[in-house]
Amino acid sequence: MKEIQIYGSGGHSYAVIELIRSLNEYTPVRVIDDSPKIDAILDVPVCKFSESFINQSTVISIGSNKARKKISKKIKGNFPTFTHKSAVVYPSARIGVGCVVFPNSVVDADVSIGDFCIINNNATVSHNARIGDFVHIAIQASVAGGVQIGEGTIVGAGSVILPEIKIGKWATIGAGAIVTKDVPDNAMVYGNPAKIIRN
DSSP: OEEEEEEOOSHHHHHHHHHHHHHTSEEEEEEEESSOOSSEETTEEEEEOOGGGTTSOEEEOOSOHHHHHHHHHHHOSOOOOEEOTTOEEOTTOEEOTTOEEOTTOEEOTTOEEOTTOEEOTTOEEOTTOEEOTTOEEOTTOEEOTTOEEOTTOEEOTTOEEOTTOEEOTTOEEOTTOEEOSOBOTTOEEETTTTEEEEO
8 A cells, every 4th residue: 555644643633544544545654743742643653744754645634724735835745635435526526636525525516626625524515616725614514506615714513605605715614604695705704694703
């Protein structure tokens, strides 16, 4: 099997390691952390970042969208995308590099997912949606048809974005929010219907 290194030793790394192992294509050989606090995660050794790790096959196991963007520029190299066997990805969907698509998620017809995105457990991205780079669609979130989501946005757990809505860059959609109107760049919205609480 091919070797891969994991960047980030937080809780998200556990799920990423297990997903990779389930696919039987890559073997996680190390977890990289800038300030390691533990020796190993699921029997994978945790190592302090070294220049020798640059330009190797890597998956970034960090939930923070800003951190993933920063590390993607730092580590460079090859960034495979990993999709769990139980996820449904339609043939016409397009998924960028460095993404992780978790169990029971759906990426529907003619969906475009950018680079370094997380499509978390039981999330749905419906037909014709356009998702920018470094976006996190959290657990059980539902993105309806034709939605556009800008770079770096977090779509919180259990939230729903109604059809054709446009979400700007680096926005935060709070957990459980029902988004019925467009959301500008950098805004934070919560509630049902979702309202801007920070802009």
